[in-house]
Amino acid sequence: MxxxxxxxxxxxxxxxxxxxxxxxxxxxxxxxxxxxxxxxxxxxxxxxxxxxxxxxxxxxxxxxxxxxxxxxxxxxxxxxxxxxxxxxxxxxxxxxxxxxxxxxxxxxxxxxxxxxxxxxxxxxxxxxxxxxxxxxxxxxxxxxxxxDLSSFFALPDRPTRQSVTLGAIGRFDEQKGFDILIDAFVGSQREDLRLDLFGDGPERQRLMDKAADHPRIAFHGYLADTSKAVAQCDIIAMPSRWEPYGLVALEAMAAGRPVLCSRADGLNDHIRNKATDIGENSVESWTAFLDAMNIVDLAESGRSLRRTAKLxxxxxxxxxxxxxxxxxxxxxxxxxxx
Structure with a gap:
């Protein structure tokens, strides 16, 4: 019945x-x-x-x-x-x-x-x-x-390239910690990274002020179809201050994208499922991680995450x-x- x-x-x-x-x-x-x-x-x-x-x-x-x-x-x-x-x-x-x-x-x-x-x-x-x-x-x-993860599973793997796009997707408010990520990116010594932010919300102007017209930081606005945002990124960053679960991490995994996570609440579940733990959720920790990360190793680990999402x-x-x-x-x- x-x-x-x-x-x-x-x-x-x-x-x-x-x-x-x-x-x-x-x-x-x-x-x-x-x-x-x-x-x-x-x-x-x-x-x-x-x-x-x-x-x-x-x-x-x-x-x-x-x-x-x-x-x-x-x-x-x-x-x-x-x-x-x-x-x-x-x-x-x-x-x-x-x-x-x-x-x-x-x-x-x-x-x-x-x-x-x-x-x-x-x-x-x-x-x-x-x-x-x-x-x-x-x-x-x-x-x-x-x-529905079908549109994410359908995305092709991103080829390893010289310039790598780090994506941040979500509402622009205190919870998501995008201010931490922007400050860390601005302080990073790397020049082979760009940061693309997808979303909108009450902190939009504050975040744009922090970015201060940085040539490798772009704001793309809100996309109802998250897969279109993920498709433009090589790596997804989640610097959340709190997060009961973090659905973007699962979507990125379904697309074969590496996920960089803080240890906030439910993001620990994703870390156990092979998302990357960046350590303390601070500007200094994110900057140190970005400066040291191996793009090739991350790309290879990301492709294995599709099975995790399927499970x-x-x-x-x-x-x-x-x-x-x-x-x-x-x-x-x-x-x-x-």
């Missing part, structure tokens, strides 16, 4: 969450077991009734403003399995952005207690959630995100099918009787 799964999302951007949901809704591997539907919700909405579904999966932001909606959701659907995927919070986010830790941890514990299951998007995030006891009494599963894709599909099957397996009679 194919059961209905409703995904609730309040993120209106064309970012990783919505791209993942589009992939889930269109994937034949997932569709032969469950029918995935996407329900868009306004942040701060107070109630959500009238869903015809067997399972509810929340991709909603956890906040005090959303807590009434989460509470109402549990009250309206007491017999439905409700799963929450935590896309936003991670250890380094809390260290950087949360001033009142007790209030924040209270919010997470109250909110997570409303769900039957919590999904962490990386092993690093899941380990942090367990250490802090945010999911006490809940079953915590780790399922890393995936999107991650398979794990995502299998993991979601198993998670949803287990969710309805235990509660099928209860849910159908409701």
């Amino acid at each position: 194919i059961r209905a799964v409703t995904h609730l999302v309040d993120d209106a951007s064309f970012g990783g969450v919505n791209r993942m949901l589009d992939y889930m809704a269109s994937s034949p591997s997932l569709g032969c077991h469950h029918q995935h539907r996407i329900e868009r919700v306004s942040r701060g909405q107070l109630s959500l009734s009238g869903l015809t579904t067997d399972i509810i999966v929340s991709h909603l932001s956890i906040s005090w403003a959303n807590l009434p909606l989460l509470t109402a959701l549990r009250a309206i659907y007491p017999n439905h399995p409700i799963i929450h995927v935590e896309h936003s919070y991670c250890e380094r986010f809390v260290a950087a952005k949360v001033s009142n830790r007790m209030r924040f941890e209270t919010l997470l514990r109250i909110s997570y207690s409303l769900f039957d299951q919590i999904v962490a998007v990386s092993e690093a995030q899941g380990a942090w959630m367990r250490r802090r006891g945010y999911c006490a009494g809940q079953h915590l599963e780790v399922l890393s995100p995936c999107v 991650s894709e398979a794990k995502f599909l299998l993991g979601w099918n198993e998670l949803l099957w287990n969710a309805v397996g235990a509660d099928a009679d209860r849910a159908l009787a409701a």
